[in-house]
Amino acid sequence: MTATVEPSEFKFVSFDADLIASIADGLVDVLGIDRPVHVIVDEATPLARTRTEIGDTITIRVESGAFEDARQPRHQSELSTAATLARALLRARDRISGGFGEAPADDDLDLRQIAAWEVYCVGRMERLGVPVNPQRWKYNFRNRHGFNDTADMAFDRIWTADGLSWGELEAISTAGATEGAPA
Amino acid sequence: MRKFFPVDSLARDSRFNQITMSQSQADPRSPLMASDTEKRPKANRLQPSRPDASDAARSLMHGIFVGEIQALEGAGRTCHDFETGTEAPFALKLDMARQAWDEARHVEISVKLSEWMGSEIGQYAENTVLFEAACSTDPVLRLAGVNRALEGLAIDVFTTMKDFGGIAGDPYLEFCEDWMLADEVTHVKMGSDWLRRITENDPERRKKALEFQSVVDKIFSFGGTRSDSQESPIGLARRFRELAGFTDAEVEDIADVSLRALEERKEFTRQAQADAVEQFSAS
Numbered sequence: 001m002t003a004t005v006e007p008s009e010f011k012f013v014s015f016d017a018d019l020i021a022s023i024a025d026g027l028v029d030v031l032g033i034d035r036p037v038h039v040i041v042d043e044a045t046p047l048a049r050t051r052t053e054i055g056d057t058i059t060i061r062v063e064s065g066a067f068e069d070a071r072q073p074r075h076q077s078e079l080s081t082a083a084t085l086a087r088a089l090l091r092a093r094d095r096i097s098g099g100f101g102e103a104p105a106d107d108d109l110d111l112r113q114i115a116a117w118e119v120y121c122v123g124r125m126e127r128l129g130v131p132v133n134p135q136r137w138k139y140n141f142r143n144r145h146g147f148n149d150t151a152d153m154a155f156d157r158i159w160t161a162d163g164l165s166w167g168e169l170e171a172i173s174t175a176g177a178t179e180g181a182p183a
Numbered sequence: 184m185r186k187f188f189p190v191d192s193l194a195r196d197s198r199f200n201q202i203t204m205s206q207s208q209a210d211p212r213s214p215l216m217a218s219d220t221e222k223r224p225k226a227n228r229l230q231p232s233r234p235d236a237s238d239a240a241r242s243l244m245h246g247i248f249v250g251e252i253q254a255l256e257g258a259g260r261t262c263h264d265f266e267t268g269t270e271a272p273f274a275l276k277l278d279m280a281r282q283a284w285d286e287a288r289h290v291e292i293s294v295k296l297s298e299w300m301g302s303e304i305g306q307y308a309e310n311t312v313l314f315e316a317a318c319s320t321d322p323v324l325r326l327a328g329v330n331r332a333l334e335g336l337a338i339d340v341f342t343t344m345k346d347f348g349g350i351a352g353d354p355y356l357e358f359c360e361d362w363m364l365a366d367e368v369t370h371v372k373m374g375s376d377w378l379r380r381i382t383e384n385d386p387e388r389r390k391k392a393l394e395f396q397s398v399v400d401k402i403f404s405f406g407g408t409r410s411d412s413q414e415s416p417i418g419l420a421r422r423f424r425e426l427a428g429f430t431d432a433e434v435e436d437i438a439d440v441s442l443r444a445l446e447e448r449k450e451f452t453r454q455a456q457a458d459a460v461e462q463f464s465a466s
Contacts, residue, residue: 011463012211012456044456046212048235064212070242070307071200073210111234136301140237143351178352 003028003037012043013064015076020067023082024089030128031089033058034096039085041067051106052088054095060088079131083122086130090121099165115144116158116173123159134159146178186264187320190311193256198305199249204312204402211455213406213448226413229343231351239416240347241300242307247340248293249309254337255286257317257329264320271322275381278373282330285366292359299355316399323381327392330374331429332399335437337367338427339409342420368427375428400437407445411438415445 003024005017024037036057041064048065052058066084069077094100094117104113119137126132138155145151154176158169195201214227229239261279265271294304316328341364348356382389404410409417419441424434 009463011459044212045214046210047214048238071305073202073207073308074212111232114234133301133303135298136237136241139241139299139301142353143231143237147352147354 003039006038006040007043010041010043013068013074013076015041015043015064015067019076019078020081020085023078024085027082027086027089031086031093033089033093037089046073048084050084050088052092054092058089058092060085060092062088083125083130083132086125086128087118087121090124091117094120094166098163099167101166103166112144112173112177113170115141116154116169119155119158120161120164120169124162127162145173145176148178151176151178184263187318188256188260190315190318193253193311193314195309198303200305200308201311202308204310204315207308207310207312208406208448208451209455211452211459213452227416228413228418229347229416231347236347236351237300240344241297241302243340243344243416244293244297244300245302245307246310247337247344248290248297248304250313250333250337250340251286251289251293253311253313253317254329254333255283255290256314257325257333258282258286260317261322261325261329264325265322272381275322275377278377282370282373285370289363289366292363296356296359312402316402319395321388321392323378323388323392324395326374326378326381327396328399330370331378332396332403334367334370334374335400335424335427335429336403336409338364338371338423339417339420341367342423343417364423368423371424371427371429397436397440401440401444404441404444406448406451407441410441410445412442412445415441 003021005020005024008017010017020039020041024039027033028037038057038059040059040061042061043064045063046065046068047063048068049063050066051061053061062084067076067081069075069080095103103109103117109117119141122132122134122137126134137159138152141155142151145154154172157172158164161169164172193201227233229243230236233239258279261271262276262283265276267273267276297304313333316333317325319325319328341360345357345360345364348354348358348360378389378392382392407415409415409419411419419434419438421434424437425431429437
């Protein structure tokens, strides 16, 4: 299967659609994704949000900031592209085959749940060899769970975990959250 | 030792990538113009409730870090660039030396906070516009650009970040920003006091300095990134500006100029995107 990218040429940013497709293809192989992947880049915004739709094809909608080299605005970062697509595809794989059937739809996840799932994805990405900065994800996790030892212990459990179900992930996250944390 | 250092000769190691204001402003993209605006919150103010809050705060923290380096360079240059007595009073240069000491401490604090938030030095582009405001050959314009415009922006940014840390429950961020904010209020106050003292009998020079400050304030609004509008990530810290010696009229002027910058940026983005589509279609 070959990943497809839309648009094929970019007007506002210096991105390479072939490079995006090539990175997506590599991740599809490594992660054992069982269906085609289509990536749609919104180049009109520098924000960095990602949305994933799962059907016969996995469609990943990405805002251009998610693929951008922050050192060189409007230029593509291969590493950011790989990290963004890996997180999106890991979440998709969780939903398809990883015991996440009862997880809320993406739009219904709160910020605490999103942060916990991100940590679960990025921890696995690191073990796959994708370079990551754990402190970045710990900071986001603390913003959503609280700045204390309980939250940090929950972070460590999720970061090192494999094979969690949604219920297990949610239980660790809930136990690690301080009441009143901005979720 | 060389005087009046140009912005393109600032000392940086290979971790840094510098961009100019014109490069930054040429970006036709804008979060205000996204295609699914109906799903966006109307407010862009940097608060923990924003889904992208952590990354936005990390990016702003890096901006603070490089801003502190440039403020250090600006205050330090003022100590060196002007002759004591004939061009600048000794006491003014002593204040600038104290400020340089503060800024150096702020750089160290910003590095530690960046590590705490998961960023690395040089991870984001460095916009050199802050130092550009510190290149005037008139010490009064230098004070207007650095102490009143740049440090005034720092008051707005630190207030936003301090509030962010408080709401998120981040004790380090809230504490550090509060202490740096106190320094910035002092720096602005020094600029306000010196500007009035030096131009006490020279209304024309004072007028020129305040006009220069207004121009710099508009540039430092970064296309409305800082304004009273909830569309702007950074608000105008009116109370702390008042403490720093800004009059109500001056704060209103900055508010107006910032809102104009926001509207102009939106119009520029609309036009730039239309132009890019047209050029792409023609090619």
